[in-house]
Amino acid sequence: MSHPGAVLVVDDDSTIRTVVAAALRRDGHRVTTAASLAELRREMRLAVPDVLVTDVVLPDGNGLDFVATLIGEQPDLPVIVFSAQNTLATAVRATEVGAFDYLPKPFDLDLLSNAVRGAIAKGRRRPADMPDIEEGGPSLIGRSPAMQEVYRVIARVVSNDLTVLVSGESGTGKELVAKAIHDLGPRRRAPFVALNMAAIPRELIEAELFGHERGAFTGAAARVAGKFEQAAGGTLFLDEIGDMPMDAQTRLLRVLQSGEFTTVGGARTIKADVRIVAATNKDLSALVSAGQFREDLFYRLNVVPVALPALRERRQDVPLLARHFLDRAAEDGLPRKQLDAGAVAVLENYDWPGNVRELENLMRRIAALSRDEIIDAPALRRALGEARAGTPAVADRDPGIEAAVRARLERIAIEEPHALDDGTLYDRIIGEVERPLIEAMLQRHAQNQLRAARALGINRNTLRKRLDTLGIDVAQSRPDGAE
Structure with a gap:
């Protein structure tokens, strides 16, 4: 267990300063506070703490920019950053400048206490050799606690x-x-x-x-x-x-x-x-x-x-994601749409079995098909119902069959690349799928061609022609359907 140390807490919110300072003092630490970068500099001139805990957005500057400079001057000073700007960019930037840890607001005081103890015991993490990152970087979106934990892990492994x-x-x-x-x-x-x-x-x-x-x-x-x-x-x-x-x-x-x-x-x-x-x-x-x-x-x-959490486990991120997908649809040339409060409530209360991909598809569908610029709850429910109404047809497709077709194409691409462009691919693949289908239906109906044709939804004569074309042995078939 690490020993108590001197901690400097910097935040322009007096309530946060008071609560954090009280929690750290209960752990035995000596705590001083500051409300701005100017006060932070003054306290650092008086005494260098064992740990610095600072917010990112301060009234007279950006805390992360100051931390980058400070760590260059004080390489052994552990810095813990917390911020309400709960994005992947903030988490990665905190690690980039050499922060020991990053905590998104609101945070659990126990997590902060553990981070301070760890910082005193282990010292500062070395700055990572990482690129600058802006908000327009990787499109991972979400401010929920579950996504914040994902950001923290990513920030720690990118280097x-x-x-x-x-x-x-x-x-x-x-x-x-x-x-x-x-x-x-x-x-x-x-x-x-x-x-x-x-x-x-x-x-x-x-x-x-x-x-x-x-x-x-x-x-x-x-x-x-x-x-x-x-x-x-x-x-x-x-x-x-x-x-x-x-x-x-x-x-x-x-x-x-x-x-x-x-x-x-x-x-x-x-x-x-x-x-x-x-x-x-x-x-x-x-x-x-x-x-x-x-x-x-x-x-x-x-x-x-x-x-990665399912979307239903981070419902508070749904409005943010929905707006992002609508904005992206507009950037792609689709009409710009907005959601009113009622529509947002419908989205938040839906379970999203298809997760973020389902939400993105729904937003693009709305952008493409809705005539209204402002989408209300009834319109959202209709769009959601239409999307879910189409789901059984998609769900009924056996993913194994789809994978087999893709796999067959991959093999043809490797073994016979010319076949991808010779104009025979459609007939070839359909023929390969058609043969086992017809053979399976004949077997299911005891080689009775009439019943097999009815089950397939085709005319008996059509079935006979396909049997001849495909060279399927019909010696044991009963074409007239007699029992």
């Missing part, structure tokens, strides 16, 4: 190469977190490369990750660089990591352990100069228990966990 595992429901913005970590870190000038494990055929994942040599497998007509090579010097974002097959997990683990890899079919060792950010909407711990995910790989990936 290093620690592996990050982002978890959260679909639509919460996991790739935005990965992109923010990349854009704000020292690798920002190198590529950011993303790979969705759920969209790649299982047998091609290793080739996608590590590349392959000419002749490594059927159709490998030339050497192709994998995602590790494409992201050299930058960040590799492995989305839906829970869908990675076990054999590929084993090879990825070896790369994370050794920092080297070889291409599929290759012998030359290549250095893996990338930062890894992985993401999942699944419970990886449960997959580990079920034997579907390697425990050692899980621990390699879960060095810095970032848990």
Whole structure:
């Protein structure tokens, strides 16, 4: 346990100064206070404290700008910054100037007490080599406590190469977190490369990750660089990591352990100069228990966990996000719209099963289709009802089928790239899907063509023609529907 120390608290709000000072004095610290940068400078001339606790917005200047100068003069002084400007930019800027910790307002006094004790015990965190960041930077938006914790974690990892595992429901913005970590870190000038494990055929994942040599497998007509090579010097974002097959997990683990890899079919060792950010909407711990995910790989990936909250868990961010998406729609050329108080209340009371992605789609729909400039509660409910009315049709699409089609296209692109432009792709893919569909329906209806045609919603003669065209064996079929 650290010893009590001298703490200087700076805030222009007298109530905050009083409450914070009282809490720290209860912990045994000697506390002095200041209401401005001028008073802060005066107190620093009198005595340098063990810890400085300061607000960002002060009546005579920006606290973060002063902290940057102060730490240059007093490199051993731990500084804790708190602010009502609860954005990712503020959190990262606080870390950039070398603050020991950042606390968004309103904060829990226990958190402040812990931060002060930690600052006295450990000293100041070294300034990070990070870029300047403005409010127009990475588009992570939210002032809720849950998002503030996300910002704090991001701010602490952008300057290093620690592996990050982002978890959260679909639509919460996991790739935005990965992109923010990349854009704000020292690798920002190198590529950011993303790979969705759920969209790649299982047998091609290793080739996608590590590349392959000419002749490594059927159709490998030339050497192709994998995602590790494409992201050299930058960040590799492995989305839906829970869908990675076990054999590929084993090879990825070896790369994370050794920092080297070889291409599929290759012998030359290549250095893996990338930062890894992985993401999942699944419970990886449960997959580990079920034997579907390697425990050692899980621990390699879960060095810095970032848990993204669902939108229903941060309802206070909904109005801010909605306005942001409407503004962005207007920037894209759609009519500018505004929400009245009633419409905002409807948004705040909705559960958002599709999370931030669903909210963004709804705002764009409103911007494109609504005739009114001001959107009220009835109009919002109608738009929301229309959007949800369309959901079953989307939800009924089997994601496995969609993934299989995407995977087939990926394989064709690798093995027969010319086929993507020869005008036969539509008939080819439809034919590949049509054959198993017809065969399955014939089997379901005991080879009765009439019943199968009715179930498919096509004419029996049409079915016969398709059987002939596709070369499906109908020797055992009963075309007349007799029992």
